[in-house]
Amino acid sequence: MNLTRTLATAGRVLSQIRHDPRTIVLLLVVPSLLIGLVAWIFSDTPVFDTVGPAMIALFPFIVMFLVTSITTLRERRTGTLERLLSMPLGRGDLILGYTLAFGLLAVLQSSLAVLFAVTVCGLEIAGSVGLLLAVAVADAILGTTLGLLASAFARTEFQVVQFMPLLVFPQVLLGGIFLPRDQLPDVLQAIGDWLPLSHAIDALTAVASGSEDDAYVVGELLIILAWVVGAVLLASLTLRRRTP
Amino acid sequence: MDASSAPAVQVTDLHVRRGSHSVLHGLHLTVPRGIVVGLIGPSGSGKTTVMRAIVGVQVIRSGTVSVLGLPAGSAPLRHRVGYVTQEASVYDDLTVRQNLDYFRAVLGADRADVTRVIDATDLGGAIGQLVGDLSGGQRSRVSLAVALLGSPDLLVLDEPTVGLDPVLRRDLWDLFHRLAAAGTSLLVSSHVMDEAARCDRLLLMRDGAVLADDTPAGLLAATGTTDIEAAFLALIRDGGP
Numbered sequence: 001m002n003l004t005r006t007l008a009t010a011g012r013v014l015s016q017i018r019h020d021p022r023t024i025v026l027l028l029v030v031p032s033l034l035i036g037l038v039a040w041i042f043s044d045t046p047v048f049d050t051v052g053p054a055m056i057a058l059f060p061f062i063v064m065f066l067v068t069s070i071t072t073l074r075e076r077r078t079g080t081l082e083r084l085l086s087m088p089l090g091r092g093d094l095i096l097g098y099t100l101a102f103g104l105l106a107v108l109q110s111s112l113a114v115l116f117a118v119t120v121c122g123l124e125i126a127g128s129v130g131l132l133l134a135v136a137v138a139d140a141i142l143g144t145t146l147g148l149l150a151s152a153f154a155r156t157e158f159q160v161v162q163f164m165p166l167l168v169f170p171q172v173l174l175g176g177i178f179l180p181r182d183q184l185p186d187v188l189q190a191i192g193d194w195l196p197l198s199h200a201i202d203a204l205t206a207v208a209s210g211s212e213d214d215a216y217v218v219g220e221l222l223i224i225l226a227w228v229v230g231a232v233l234l235a236s237l238t239l240r241r242r243t244p
Numbered sequence: 245m246d247a248s249s250a251p252a253v254q255v256t257d258l259h260v261r262r263g264s265h266s267v268l269h270g271l272h273l274t275v276p277r278g279i280v281v282g283l284i285g286p287s288g289s290g291k292t293t294v295m296r297a298i299v300g301v302q303v304i305r306s307g308t309v310s311v312l313g314l315p316a317g318s319a320p321l322r323h324r325v326g327y328v329t330q331e332a333s334v335y336d337d338l339t340v341r342q343n344l345d346y347f348r349a350v351l352g353a354d355r356a357d358v359t360r361v362i363d364a365t366d367l368g369g370a371i372g373q374l375v376g377d378l379s380g381g382q383r384s385r386v387s388l389a390v391a392l393l394g395s396p397d398l399l400v401l402d403e404p405t406v407g408l409d410p411v412l413r414r415d416l417w418d419l420f421h422r423l424a425a426a427g428t429s430l431l432v433s434s435h436v437m438d439e440a441a442r443c444d445r446l447l448l449m450r451d452g453a454v455l456a457d458d459t460p461a462g463l464l465a466a467t468g469t470t471d472i473e474a475a476f477l478a479l480i481r482d483g484g485p
Contacts, residue, residue, distance in 0.1 A: 015342050016338055079329045079331050079333035082296075082301050083327060083333040085301060086299045086317075086325065086327050087351055088323055088350065088352070241300065242302060244263075
């Protein structure tokens with residue numbers, strides 16, 4: 001592990017994205033647009049105040065997962081990864097570099113999504129907006145790191161895109177958006193309680209409704225960060241210098 | 245053998261499978277230091293697999309590969325071996341300079357090195373352009389420039405001159421010989437037989453094994469032929485492996 005190499009990698013990834021303005025716009029705007037759509041659907045009901053926080057968890061998470069997994073897969077496919085791994089770049093340098101670069105984008109994206117949900121869509125936030133933003137950013141970074149991990153197991157774009165339904169959809173289904181988790185069958189509830197997206201949804205809902213104190217939210221935030229660290233470690237360990 | 249007098253590359257009894265197919269079955273080869281060695285053979289003969297094993301990115305079944313006296317792929321070698329893959333392994337969505345700056349940072353090489361490799365590969369006019377907008381020949385030169393960063397002791401170049409115009413090809417071969425004269429060891433693969441004559445030494449490969457290991461002149465004399473292609477055919481006819 002080496003700070004210079006990690007930062008150089010993060011800078012390189014950001015330069016690559018800078019040369020692709022359309023990706024930047026999509027990345028920043030799409031989650032807000034989807035949140036706006038949900039708000040519009042429920043505009044004549046009080047439902048948005050209940051599901052709105054979950055949407056802030058959901059859309060940035062999915063978008064960051066997809067973008068990161070495809071970008072890293074592309075690195076694998078074009079031979080640059082092979083070249084880097086024949087150089088003195090640590091596996092952790094690469095994974096952390098990607099996490100930092102996409103983490104920065106996640107900060108921008110989530111800030112925009114929160115701002116949009118609160119000011120344009122009129123989402124009521126009883127708790128601290130700062131804490132809401134912190135959870136939203138951690139959740140988007142979680143999407144990034146799970147995307148990094150998923151791309152380690154994919155050889156082609158077809159495979160990596162299918163990791164989304166495999167890794168993301170169950171978290172959405174069991175996260176308590178469709179049916180509160182305490183009404184799920186016991187086994188599914190136990191699984192749902194474990195999944196990282198559930199913690200993000202719980203924390204965002206708690207801040208928005210003011211139903212729990214800040215200590216609870218910070219606790220959930222720490223659990224999400226633990227998943228982030230775990231995914232980064234696992235992604236570094238599964239990266240192989242030698243391939244068949 | 246101590247590391248400073250060991251050959252640039254020593255491969256012993258190397259077996260590699262890719263998928264269900266055996267690519268290398270007991271390959272032996274030696275690359276001496278400070279010269280340009282050509283790894284010549286038709287496509288599919290296993291050249292790329294040998295090169296991947298030498299830079300330490302290939303999973304091998306058995307055998308030993310030592311580079312500059314150290315096991316291939318070991319950490320100290322990652323500064324000392326430059327590798328150019330067949331497709332230009334550079335970032336299309338970065339400029340030439342951004343590519344070189346990044347790989348320079350990864351290698352921990354001197355900043356001035358970027359200018360040196362740009363001059364060596366004659367890329368001065370394209371420095372601010374996106375690599376994706378360059379011609380195929382220019383892209384492969386960017387890839388070569390990256391391999392030259394940090395002045396590695398061994399350069400492993402997989403078909404570096406494919407698709408280049410004859411003037412540029414000649415310039416690159418001149419560059420390879422200048423590097424060798426300065427002490428760099430080079431292993432350069434090609435499926436173009438007429439490039440073989442430019443090498444100091446040749447390893448002729450076919451079907452996962454080395455058919456001949458000789459100088460171009462020695463090879464022609466041994467086979468009684470006048471060009472490398474004919475020598476290659478003579479070797480196969482006379483019951484090579």
